[in-house]
Amino acid sequence: MTATQNPPRTAGTAGAPRPPSRRRRATALAGREKLVLGLMLGIPSLLHIALVWVPALGSVALSFSSWDGIGGFGDIRWVGASNYVDIVTSYPRFWPAVRNNLLWLLFLLVVPTVVGLLLAVLLDRQLRFGRVYQSVLYLPMVLSLALVGFIWQLVYQPEQGLLNNVLGTAATDPVNWLGDPDINLYAVLVAAGWRHTGYIMLLYLAGLKAVDPALKEAAALDGANAWQTFFRVTFPVLKPVNVVVLVVTVIEGLRAFDIVYVINKGRNGLELLSVLVTDNIIGESSRIGWGSALAVVLLVISLGFIVTYLFQVFREEDPA
Amino acid sequence: MIVKPARVVLHAFLVLTCLATLAPLLWALYASLRTYDDTARNGYFSVAEGLTLENFGNAWTQADLPHYYLNTLVVTLPALVLVLLFSSMVAFGVSRFGFRFNIALLMLFTAGNLLPQQVVVTPLYRLYLLTPVPEWLSDSGLLLDSQFGLVLIHVAFQSGFCVFVLSNYMKTIPRELGEAARVDGAGVFRQYWQVILPLCRPALAALATLEFTWIYNDFLWALVLVQTGEKMPITSALQNLKGTFFVDNNLVAAGSLLVALPTLVVFFVLQRQFVGGLTLGSTKG
Numbered sequence: 001m002t003a004t005q006n007p008p009r010t011a012g013t014a015g016a017p018r019p020p021s022r023r024r025r026a027t028a029l030a031g032r033e034k035l036v037l038g039l040m041l042g043i044p045s046l047l048h049i050a051l052v053w054v055p056a057l058g059s060v061a062l063s064f065s066s067w068d069g070i071g072g073f074g075d076i077r078w079v080g081a082s083n084y085v086d087i088v089t090s091y092p093r094f095w096p097a098v099r100n101n102l103l104w105l106l107f108l109l110v111v112p113t114v115v116g117l118l119l120a121v122l123l124d125r126q127l128r129f130g131r132v133y134q135s136v137l138y139l140p141m142v143l144s145l146a147l148v149g150f151i152w153q154l155v156y157q158p159e160q161g162l163l164n165n166v167l168g169t170a171a172t173d174p175v176n177w178l179g180d181p182d183i184n185l186y187a188v189l190v191a192a193g194w195r196h197t198g199y200i201m202l203l204y205l206a207g208l209k210a211v212d213p214a215l216k217e218a219a220a221l222d223g224a225n226a227w228q229t230f231f232r233v234t235f236p237v238l239k240p241v242n243v244v245v246l247v248v249t250v251i252e253g254l255r256a257f258d259i260v261y262v263i264n265k266g267r268n269g270l271e272l273l274s275v276l277v278t279d280n281i282i283g284e285s286s287r288i289g290w291g292s293a294l295a296v297v298l299l300v301i302s303l304g305f306i307v308t309y310l311f312q313v314f315r316e317e318d319p320a
Numbered sequence: 321m322i323v324k325p326a327r328v329v330l331h332a333f334l335v336l337t338c339l340a341t342l343a344p345l346l347w348a349l350y351a352s353l354r355t356y357d358d359t360a361r362n363g364y365f366s367v368a369e370g371l372t373l374e375n376f377g378n379a380w381t382q383a384d385l386p387h388y389y390l391n392t393l394v395v396t397l398p399a400l401v402l403v404l405l406f407s408s409m410v411a412f413g414v415s416r417f418g419f420r421f422n423i424a425l426l427m428l429f430t431a432g433n434l435l436p437q438q439v440v441v442t443p444l445y446r447l448y449l450l451t452p453v454p455e456w457l458s459d460s461g462l463l464l465d466s467q468f469g470l471v472l473i474h475v476a477f478q479s480g481f482c483v484f485v486l487s488n489y490m491k492t493i494p495r496e497l498g499e500a501a502r503v504d505g506a507g508v509f510r511q512y513w514q515v516i517l518p519l520c521r522p523a524l525a526a527l528a529t530l531e532f533t534w535i536y537n538d539f540l541w542a543l544v545l546v547q548t549g550e551k552m553p554i555t556s557a558l559q560n561l562k563g564t565f566f567v568d569n570n571l572v573a574a575g576s577l578l579v580a581l582p583t584l585v586v587f588f589v590l591q592r593q594f595v596g597g598l599t600l601g602s603t604k605g
Binding site: 123258 | 363407431441476483507543572587
């Protein structure tokens with residue numbers, strides 16, 4: 001597939017600038033045709049807006065309320081910013097969750113990115129069994145994060161798990177990888193990184209294929225060694241891929257939920273913002289305003305990266 | 321030909337990395353093939369007395385897996401068809417006609433798909449609680465706790481990604497094709513259905529593969545929006561297996577592998593499409 005060779009932004013910008021006549025042509029559609037096109041665009045857009053954007057904005061609105069979900073919308077009491085104040089000052093699970101989310105982001109941004117890039121560079125050549133290596137390395141991606149949680153529990157169990165037995169600590173002094181709040185986050189991060197690395201490798205491999213081989217040859221003729229070629233020639237060309245990797249990783253990091261939920265419902269060291277939000281719906285207490293304020297914190301963080309991404313992808317489009 | 325030492329080191333490194341990647345899965349497979357008695361006597365880290373498929377049979381029946389596979393199928397299949405249909409319609413409109421708002425619409429869809437689900441889920445839960453639907457679509461009478469509700473949110477959420485990918489793809493199709501059809505008297509819908517859509521087959525195949533694994537793997541939407549255990553899709557139902565048979569790791573391992581099986585099969589059979597879909601969009605977490 002040729003399209004896989006290019007990052008998305010190049011695909012949409014191949015054509016010349018749009019002729020102004022096209023807008024006139026669209027409005028020249030006959031009435032019935034306009035209706036058909038309107039329905040084709042309208043129904044899916046309505047569904048998307050109603051089930052994604054209306055609730056997202058709803059989170060913002062409800063975050064300024066104190067509502068236990070009982071009674072109609074008329075019973076909602078508006079409390080201003082007090083949810084935010086309380087969360088920051090007196091919610092014991094909030095700061096640990098923020099810290100864990102930040103660690104999560106930092107880990108995913110460093111480890112899978114570096115390893116994924118390294119593997120992509122190693123595999124971006126004519127290599128016997130190259131495709132076999134690739135397939136194995138991105139195999140974990142087809143598993144859900146929930147399944148990753150289940151499978152890695154078998155590795156991390158104190159006495160019966162693979163890891164303690166390999167380390168020889170199983171019989172004498174088993175490490176409780178998932179139960180010890182000082183280390184369980186890192187254990188889970190290894191499992192999450194296990195799944196994420198293959199994805200990053202794939203994105204970089206696609207990016208590397210798009211690098212013009214002539215550039216590398218020219219660098220080699222100029223006497224550049226492999227390191228110089230990579231850092232001066234290849235890496236700068238990968239800039240759009242880096243943005244995609246950054247956004248994908250941040251979004252993945254903020255969304256992380258399934259894996260900690262199947263391990264211990266996101267408690268005892270595995271708190272994440274996503275868990276705190278979800279706890280307000282499926283937990284015992286139904287504090288809608290409170291949960292929404294937590295969701296808005298997530299929203300604000302992710303919006304920064306979403307806007308960066310949109311800017312990267314759409315900046316060459318004609319905003320007609 | 322002389323074997324270069326650098327190549328040997330490279331291969332050795334890659335083989336080791338691959339083995340490390342496969343280790344957790346192979347460990348699960350090994351545990352699933354042993355009997356409970358064997359591992360109870362000798363521990364999991366030991367040579368098996370014998371290998372058996374018994375755990376797979378037990379997980380299949382005791383955890384009622386066929387029932388949950390069916391639940392997943394009932395959600396995944398319609399969601400997959402609808403998301404591709406809806407997204408291709410929007411992508412067609414946005415990429416083939418000049419509107420004042422088409423970039424804005426495209427951005428709305430793309431950004432919507434990048435939102436963390438938790439930002440959406442609380443008000444969505446309330447919305448589902450307030451929306452009555454006919455009995456034949458949902459026995460709860462509401463969008464909440466219905467498989468129809470799950471289909472809707474999958475379609476709404478995933479269409480963001482598919483619209484983005486498909487509109488990029490459609491922009492590469494020469495404009496003249498649509499115009500020729502128009503001259504021949506084809507209306508908007510026929511241009512879409514008979515001209516553009518067949519040309520998008522590779523992109524649609526890639527998206528279908530990818531979306532299948534994503535919708536199949538869903539955990540959060542089902543956890544929050546479905547309350548009756550009987551209606552849960554298979555990934556969420558596995559949680560019950562763990563709860564009920566907590567001590568029997570062999571069974572949990574077998575159950576996990578069975579749940580992973582459909583996506584593994586899709587991966588091995590349609591790998592090109594799967595990988596193609598990911599790099600086509602390069603946007604998803």
